[in-house]
Amino acid sequence: MTLWWIGDIVLLIVVVPVVVYLLHGVLSAARSIVPSVRQIADVAAAGSKDLDATALLLTTQDQVQQTVAVVANYGGSLDVILDDAS
């Protein structure tokens, strides 16, 4: 009977606090991840929104091609009009 009481005391003083401490640590760690994940989700959404303008790169590509073509034509005309330096 005495050993039974000793076991109860050990269980109450040692095992229960250790179990509670460990479970509390796991819960705290899990809860600390939640705001970080939310922030990451917000950043990903903002990044995705910022990339909405990437479709305009196709327009920029066309504009650059047209501009370079015009410059090439202009350069060809200048090549005909102007004398070479040497």
Next chain:
Amino acid sequence: MPAAGAVLLVIVVLIVLALVYYLVSTILALREITAGLDDVIAGVGEILQKSAPVNDVVTNINENLDAGVELLEGLLVQKAGMDDALGLVDGLYPGAAAAGFRSFPESATTTPPRIGEVYTKGTLTLARLGREAPIAMANPAGPVLRNVEGGSLAARSLYPDGRQERPENLPRSPVIGTDAPVQYEQRDDIGAPRKRLPAR
């Protein structure tokens, strides 16, 4: 049941209750994390989808711009010469001559003439557009090429009119002296005593 057994049972129940509370809370937190990660994955997926063509498009744009730069640099060097072209670029963008031209590695070691110190940007632009101003024809280490006194007239010559609207030269000053082509009679009153007004 002995008292010690009842206490043990109560303690075990407490432990189980603690386990239930903390594990359920942990499960709820992990579900929030899962939902958040789903949002993250969706956002990252959109980023990947939107940025997929960026590499090819930007590469294509850069290739076109590089071709344009090579074309313009080649044309400038061909028409103005390496020294003059470098001086022009350095005059428009101070310090740019240090990098030189992409297609002309030897341009990085060429000393650009001081075109920017002598002519304004507008003059440089017009001059290199074919006005053929005599810029940077001398040694860059030499004196300034621009005529300070007649600088405005020199710049005006960069804008040739359709027809000449002003005389080439101003009328020359009249020649005076005994051998002047035009002789004037000497006035009698010059050198004579001043006439006095009558007293009132």
